[in-house]
Amino acid sequence: MQHEPSAPAAEQTAQEAAAQPEPVPLPLTRAAGCPFDPPAELAELREQQPLRPMRYPDGHVGWLATGHSVVRAIAADPRFSSRYELLRYPLPGGPEGALPPATLGDLTGIDAPEHTRYRRLLAGKFTVRRMRQLTARVEQITADHLDAMERQGPALDLVQAFAHPVPALMICELLGVSPSDRAAFQAHTAMLSSPEAGPEELMAAMTALAECVRELVVAKRAHPTDDLLSDLTTSDLTDDELAGIGSFLLAAGLDTTANMLGLGTFALLRNPEQAAALRGDPGLADQAVEELMRYLSIAHTGVRAALEDVELDGQLIKAGDTVTVSVEAANRDPLKFPDPDTLDLHRKATGHLAFGHGAHQCLGQQLARVEMRVAFPALFRRFPTLRLAVPPEDVPLRDAMNIRGVHRLPVTWDTSDTWGKE
Ligand code: HEM
Numbered sequence: 001m002q003h004e005p006s007a008p009a010a011e012q013t014a015q016e017a018a019a020q021p022e023p024v025p026l027p028l029t030r031a032a033g034c035p036f037d038p039p040a041e042l043a044e045l046r047e048q049q050p051l052r053p054m055r056y057p058d059g060h061v062g063w064l065a066t067g068h069s070v071v072r073a074i075a076a077d078p079r080f081s082s083r084y085e086l087l088r089y090p091l092p093g094g095p096e097g098a099l100p101p102a103t104l105g106d107l108t109g110i111d112a113p114e115h116t117r118y119r120r121l122l123a124g125k126f127t128v129r130r131m132r133q134l135t136a137r138v139e140q141i142t143a144d145h146l147d148a149m150e151r152q153g154p155a156l157d158l159v160q161a162f163a164h165p166v167p168a169l170m171i172c173e174l175l176g177v178s179p180s181d182r183a184a185f186q187a188h189t190a191m192l193s194s195p196e197a198g199p200e201e202l203m204a205a206m207t208a209l210a211e212c213v214r215e216l217v218v219a220k221r222a223h224p225t226d227d228l229l230s231d232l233t234t235s236d237l238t239d240d241e242l243a244g245i246g247s248f249l250l251a252a253g254l255d256t257t258a259n260m261l262g263l264g265t266f267a268l269l270r271n272p273e274q275a276a277a278l279r280g281d282p283g284l285a286d287q288a289v290e291e292l293m294r295y296l297s298i299a300h301t302g303v304r305a306a307l308e309d310v311e312l313d314g315q316l317i318k319a320g321d322t323v324t325v326s327v328e329a330a331n332r333d334p335l336k337f338p339d340p341d342t343l344d345l346h347r348k349a350t351g352h353l354a355f356g357h358g359a360h361q362c363l364g365q366q367l368a369r370v371e372m373r374v375a376f377p378a379l380f381r382r383f384p385t386l387r388l389a390v391p392p393e394d395v396p397l398r399d400a401m402n403i404r405g406v407h408r409l410p411v412t413w414d415t416s417d418t419w420g421k422e
Helices: 014-019 041-049 067-076 114-126 130-133 133-150 158-163 165-175 181-190 199-222 228-232 239-269 273-279 281-295 367-380
Strands: 051-055 063-066 301-306 308-310 315-317 324-327 410-412
Touching: 067 301, 067 308, 067 324, 114 130, 114 228, 130 133, 130 367, 133 158, 133 165, 158 165, 158 239, 165 181, 165 228, 165 239, 165 367, 181 199, 181 239, 181 281, 181 367, 199 228, 199 239, 228 239, 239 273, 239 281, 239 367, 273 281, 281 301, 315 324
Parallel strands: 063 324
Antiparallel strands: 051 063, 301 324, 308 315
């Protein structure tokens, strides 16, 4: 693999190479007081050159894409690989050199044809129609958690009481985890996203969860029920593959949705006129979710490697070069979204890249959408006086992690003002 794309490529003239800007590290830290905005440097970089050299934490030089059209083009182009072993980690604290290959069942780290096989098998299970059928369950689970919040009374941590358990329960139902096993599943998944968990506890939770999924696969093969894992046992997937896919779905579907609910609620609390619009108009939910996805871009950064030389945006990306795509910069590109730094739930945010794009576009996006379309309005309707219980700067943010969000969201409300059951 070649690691120095900024060394003048044979096809580039000396003049072009001299004009190449210095490689920069990936800006990652959101400015104090701006928990919802991408690091300010990203906007400058995008304006200067939407595709430019970047210095990776391990010292090698690759590329950084920040413009909406170039990020979208890279995600859609099969000449860019997602195979982990060809990639370098773009965030600090990752492994030196290439990443370890994807574990069995991890769709994001593989290419066609392996990826296509898994994707085809799974795509039929995540259709809009099937996910919409889950709406009634999402509504029930959401209402149950709002009831529990009301019983507990203010103040409480919204992540623990709502943002994490609602998607956790949904993913358990989707996979077919029996009610008696759910407590164990939820304890392990809660540990995985706990800010207090040390490396040993994380490893123990991961091992325990993988073991739970493996047992589930064996049980579903013996006694299939009406759920996704049981469905998949009729395919030609092995138990190892099924266990890998089950664990991957848990990882891909839980932390993401939980952090969208947590950070999304924080954003709405800081934009009360937007929260009021959502509370007043249930018809706004669909587009509100798209705008929150765009605005927050919690899965902020992706990475690919060029399989061959690719000319893009006036640049020559050489075979083997690593390319980091800044989804959060792309989703704030003024060329695509006018007034991009304003949260405007009435905006049509179609075309945002927060669920990815191309062959690896999020498989669970319809489920995530259903959960958010139900959960945000229900929360703000049930608790019209919902507000932060601490100063905004005291809300602990998940910074410099793969998925942005909040570790905790302490909230309170006036008990006389809850609207009762929906
Ligand atoms: C708001 C919540 C979510 C966000 C922000 C999100 C974001 C993403 C993104 C950006 C990708 C593309 C990764 C890449 O290009 O490498 C992705 C892929 C994926 N997501 Fe989601 N996701 C969410 C919810 C879910 C849920 C609920 C599930 C499943 C139950 C899920 C399952 C997957 C899977 C299986 C993939 C891999 C697809 C592939 O590589 O072919 N996601 N997600």
